Amino acid sequence: MKNLALLAALPFVVGCGAPPPVSLGKLSGTTWHFTAIDGTAPVGKETSLRFDKGRIGANVGCNGMGADMKIVGGQIIAGPVISTQMFCEGVMDQERAVGALLAAKPKITVRGTMMTLRGGGHSAELHLEG
Structure with a gap:
């Protein structure tokens, strides 16, 4: 009888452990703001990560960057990532980190209005605009 009760509860336990898969359809048209880049608050005041049909765009406070993209198996497949190349004091390291992150097929996790x-x-942590 105990085994039967454990089997009946198994779908609830398994379902709670993994986040639901992220679909591009739910992200398309959304803008997110960086709250941390490699564990540090963004240097730039205005930051964004924008998802559109088959495209991703980012700005960490100076240069814009973007790429064609798709989401496969919980990863963002983007590239090639292109960027403007203006020099901006203090922001460049974080821009390079975000560019490398997007090019590295990052794992994406979305929970409510938070994205990792x-x-x-x-790594980057973001919150949904709004």
């Missing part, structure tokens, strides 16, 4: 990207030795 991890890959290529870099």
Whole structure:
């Protein structure tokens, strides 16, 4: 009888452990703002990560960057990532980190209005605009 009760509860336990898969359709048309890049608050005042049909765009406070993209198996597949190349004091390291993160096929996790990207030795935490 105990085994039967454990089997009946198994779908609830398994369902609670993994976040639901992220679909591009739910992200398309949304803008997110960086709250941390590699564990540090963004240097730039205006930051964004924008998802559109088959495209991703980012700005960490100076240069804009973007790429064609798709989401496959919980990862963002983007590239090649292109960027403007203006020099901006203090922001360049974070811009390079975000560019490398997007090029590294980061794992994407979305929980409510919070998003986490991890890959290529870099990470970013973002919140949904609004």
